[in-house]
Every structure is written in structure tokens, then in C-alpha cells.
Amino acid sequence: MGTKRPAADTLTWQAELLSSFDALTANETTPLLSSVRDVLMDKLLDDDGSAGLNHVVVLVLHDAPSDALTTAIDGLGTNVVTTQLAAVRLAEGDAIPKCEATLLYAPVSKTVKDAAKKQTKKSVRNKIKKFKKNHDGAMGLEFYLAVDADLAKIVPAATTDLTYVESKPLEDGQPLVYPLLAIDCEMCKTTKGVELTRVSIVDDQHKVVLDEFVLPSNPILDYCTQYSGTSSPVVELLTGEQIQASLLALIPAETILVGHSLENDLSALRLIHRRIKRGPLFPSIIAQDSHPRKLLTELAHRKKSALIIDTAAACRTLAGGAAAAIPCTSPDTVFHHVRHQLTTGCPPTFTWGQAACPAKASELVRDIAADLPPQSLLLVVCCPGVHELKALHKLRTTRGDPRCTLQWDKSQQDKLDVVAATAQRGRVVLVAKGSSFNDDKP
Incomplete structure (x- = not known):
């Protein structure tokens, strides 16, 4: 009191x-x-x-x-x-x-979590409402395009680096085969830092349309196999120029690209593409607010x-x-x-x-x-003081090991409960x- x-x-x-x-x-x-x-x-x-x-x-x-x-x-x-x-x-x-x-x-309280979830849903609803208003009430792939503010962060700035290439628009009458593609790149460690080693692309039906290994420009120090799936026995490696040619043939300027951290993938590919949708935050906004x-x-x-x-x-x-x-x-x-x-x-x-x-x-x-x-x-x-409590916790961990001949018993747990109540x-x-x-x- x-x-x-x-x-x-x-x-x-x-x-x-x-x-x-x-x-x-x-x-x-x-x-x-x-x-x-x-x-x-x-x-x-x-x-x-x-x-x-x-x-x-x-x-x-x-x-x-x-x-x-x-x-x-x-x-x-x-x-x-x-x-x-x-x-x-x-x-x-x-x-x-x-x-x-x-x-x-x-x-974070449940009230705050619910409020964050509600706010996220409200934001999406408002975005859909605004889009429909400007497109005669119709929904389409255009809804998933990144706005100009996002493009400034994703698309590489104007550069004099001649190794960059830009996706080209379709010719008149040429059909759009892939309206939407998801792309992901894996990297390896070389003598000059991190370089591209693998490119994977799937379409909106989850079908793999490209999965190629890339030969870095510099000697490889670590294949990062646990992430990239690349290892030294892999011999069919494309050069950077070859993978760029494959991408330009596959991805016209009208195709929407989806992915996580696309700015990093595009930089690794030396590719400029302006129709991009960034993936959702990972973890999500709600998960972040739960921390x-x-x-x-x-x-x-x-x-x-x-x-x-x-x-x-x-x-x-x-x-x-x-x-x-x-x-x-x-x-x-x-x-x-x-x-x-x-x-x-x-x-x-x-x-x-x-x-x-x-x-x-x-x-x-x-x-x-x-x-x-x-x-x-x-x-x-x-x-x-918590010294005795720490010692008992350590003892319980040790005796909880199946290899230990002495097991943690009820009398020791009772003692731990008493010591914990005091501490x-x-x-x-x-x-x-x-x-x-x-x-x-x-």
C-alpha cells in the first residue's frame, strides 16, 4: 500500500x-x-x-x-x-x-495491433477507391505500379555507365506475353565484393520462365551456396552481357516487375526498368508494430x-x-x-x-x-540478489540434458520456486x- x-x-x-x-x-x-x-x-x-x-x-x-x-x-x-x-x-x-x-x-497492446491492422486496410481501400475514380471504376494491373516517388528509389539514376541497359517497348502489333513477372537475384562473394551469380523469374501463374547462373566478372571467393544454390561444379554460366540479352528479350518495357528490394536486383543486373511494383514489407506493417x-x-x-x-x-x-x-x-x-x-x-x-x-x-x-x-x-x-536463482537455473539446464546422469527432480523445482519468489x-x-x-x- x-x-x-x-x-x-x-x-x-x-x-x-x-x-x-x-x-x-x-x-x-x-x-x-x-x-x-x-x-x-x-x-x-x-x-x-x-x-x-x-x-x-x-x-x-x-x-x-x-x-x-x-x-x-x-x-x-x-x-x-x-x-x-x-x-x-x-x-x-x-x-x-x-x-x-x-x-x-x-x-504492443492488442488495441494498438488492431488499430494498425485497421489503418493498413483503410489505406489499401482508399488507394483502390482513388485508382477506380481515375480509371472509370475498372481495376487492372496498372493499380500495382509503383508511384513516381517509389520509382525514384528503385530505378537507377541516369548514369554514363555503358554496362546498363534499358528494357524496350513492344513494336506495334506485338503481343505482351508476360504482363507481370516476379524477379529475384542471388549473389556471391568475389575479390571485388558482392556480385550477381543467379537470376530467377516466374510469371503470375508461378511458372518458372528463367533460372540462370551468371559468371561474375571477378574470381569467386564464396559461392554462398546455402542461399544461391550455386557451387563450384556448375559449369554452364552465362556472362553478364548474355543474361542482359536474355532479360531484354523476355521483359519488354510494358511488363510489370514484382519483387523485394528490386533496386538491388536491378543494380546487380545493370538493368533499367520503369514499370515496377515493390513487394510488401517483410515483416509486414502489422508484424513490425507487434514488436x-x-x-x-x-x-x-x-x-x-x-x-x-x-x-x-x-x-x-x-x-x-x-x-x-x-x-x-x-x-x-x-x-x-x-x-x-x-x-x-x-x-x-x-x-x-x-x-x-x-x-x-x-x-x-x-x-x-x-x-x-x-x-x-x-x-x-x-x-x-539473484545469484542463487541463476545457479539453480544453470543446474536445471544442465540436468535437463539427456546425457546427464543426474536428473532434475521435484524437490529441486520446489526449491527453485521458493528462491524465485524471494528474488x-x-x-x-x-x-x-x-x-x-x-x-x-x-
Whole structure:
């Protein structure tokens, strides 16, 4: 349950902000850390600014003793309000808690997936409607042509390279044999880089109309057989000029080409063709939207700054290109940089810090709270040690191997469940700092 806060005639901004976290314990159940993350993301990624939250500091203290931050924190200013979630489940099942994976990544909700699917269908319907309007209500292959904006990305730019050839229009009265063809190229590694080694083409009835191996201009280093199907015994290889001649005879300018990454295939073939349809995204738009949302990426999209203060390995993994990073080698260095960055005059919107729990955790929280700029939130997660849990997981993996003479039994699983329950029981302390204690919501 949340700790008691100073009374006020009306909810202050701080109290209103923390009430959303307190609500997680309203049904007397132990909330998941992922639920805390969801509330945090809603506040931090608030697009209309109604939350009024300008800065967030998330501090994860691992190897924390069971009594860490259990007592009230003294010496906080009058514009600071605190609450505590005394018991938070850090992971589900018997999994090893990974706070960075839980707090910095959020799965896409079913509502968002459905909305993305609906938007995709709506976009296609609008495209069909617009096409029919401009073509007297008739549908045809022209619908599948790439628009000019796509052609600029697919068709090679004007070049003086004489090795490029361009598909020619049919002569008057000459029938169009293949109105639509799908093309794919495979490559091999040579002394000059990657070069064309195979060309395959099928028609709209899935019939293979061309499948030829191509002799690269330079000596081959790797046939990439697992992808191209080409190996050293293959002797019937066409030259680049021969495959171009075959393509020009097969593909008139009126034929529509379909494929994935056609710009790469056309470049490898040294072919210019202007009637092109790009294949669907892989994975699809819906599949892409189903990937977990990364908090740092969401912040970057909103032009909000983020800072990772952690070990060098964690900085490389978490920051990527979406956040600044300060690698540290000791807990004291982490805490120093967290405080220092808050007092630079231009603190980041989001600060992440992770280190071993210090002996005087209450003093640390008090000091960071004092350095918080107005309209800020400090979220501290106390995590028990997981060394024993990791050892049991390793033992279970070893004994799960059929070659192991000792098998994993029920008594060991029972022990794992007990250890996991202890390692997954964390504590969350929240500190909200406003302009002054009695300020109303901005």
C-alpha cells in the first residue's frame, strides 16, 4: 500500500501523479513491475502534455537487502511527495528478474495491433477507391505500379555507365506475353565484393520462365551456396552481357516487375526498368508494430532526451543510437553522474541508472530528490540478489540434458520456486517533486 502523504485541501500535482501508481495496489494484490512500467510510459510519453511531467529518473538498485528503503525518508522538501509500493513482483513464473528489459521495453497492446491492422486496410481501400475514380471504376494491373516517388528509389539514376541497359517497348502489333513477372537475384562473394551469380523469374501463374547462373566478372571467393544454390561444379554460366540479352528479350518495357528490394536486383543486373511494383514489407506493417516498444526509441521520436548511466556493456546494449550514455565502473560513479546530470541546467527528460544498492539507500534517495528539477519523478526499484536463482537455473539446464546422469527432480523445482519468489519480490519507491507543495497541477 502507498505510504501516507501530507494532507492538502485539493490534490497537488505530485499527489495526483503518484495516485496512478498507488492504484496498482487497490485490489490488495502484488502488482507486477510491468504494470508500473505501463503507468510510467503513459505519463512520460503523454503527447498532449496533460501529465505535466518534465523529467524522470529511474534508479535500479540490485542486491538490495530486504529492509532497504522500508522506512520514511527524512529531510525532503515541502514540494516533494513520496509513496511506496512495498511489494512488487519483478518477473513471472520462475524467471530471473531483468529490470532493464521490463522497464525499458513494453509489448504492443492488442488495441494498438488492431488499430494498425485497421489503418493498413483503410489505406489499401482508399488507394483502390482513388485508382477506380481515375480509371472509370475498372481495376487492372496498372493499380500495382509503383508511384513516381517509389520509382525514384528503385530505378537507377541516369548514369554514363555503358554496362546498363534499358528494357524496350513492344513494336506495334506485338503481343505482351508476360504482363507481370516476379524477379529475384542471388549473389556471391568475389575479390571485388558482392556480385550477381543467379537470376530467377516466374510469371503470375508461378511458372518458372528463367533460372540462370551468371559468371561474375571477378574470381569467386564464396559461392554462398546455402542461399544461391550455386557451387563450384556448375559449369554452364552465362556472362553478364548474355543474361542482359536474355532479360531484354523476355521483359519488354510494358511488363510489370514484382519483387523485394528490386533496386538491388536491378543494380546487380545493370538493368533499367520503369514499370515496377515493390513487394510488401517483410515483416509486414502489422508484424513490425507487434514488436515491443522501446522506451528510448519512443522518446527519441518525440524529440525528448534520454541518458543511460550503467556499465559499459549495458550502455552499449540499452542506449543504441537513441540515447546518450555514461559508462561507469562503480556504484558511486553511477550515483555521482545521476546527480550531476540533474544539476547541469539542461537535465535529460529520462535518466536511467543501475548499480548495487548502497548501505545508506535512504540518504541516496534524499540527495537525488534534492537535485531533481521541478515537475520531476524519481522511481527507485530495489531488487534482491539473484545469484542463487541463476545457479539453480544453470543446474536445471544442465540436468535437463539427456546425457546427464543426474536428473532434475521435484524437490529441486520446489526449491527453485521458493528462491524465485524471494528474488522476484522487489520494492518501488516513488518521489514526485513539484514547484511547491501546494501548487496545483500545471
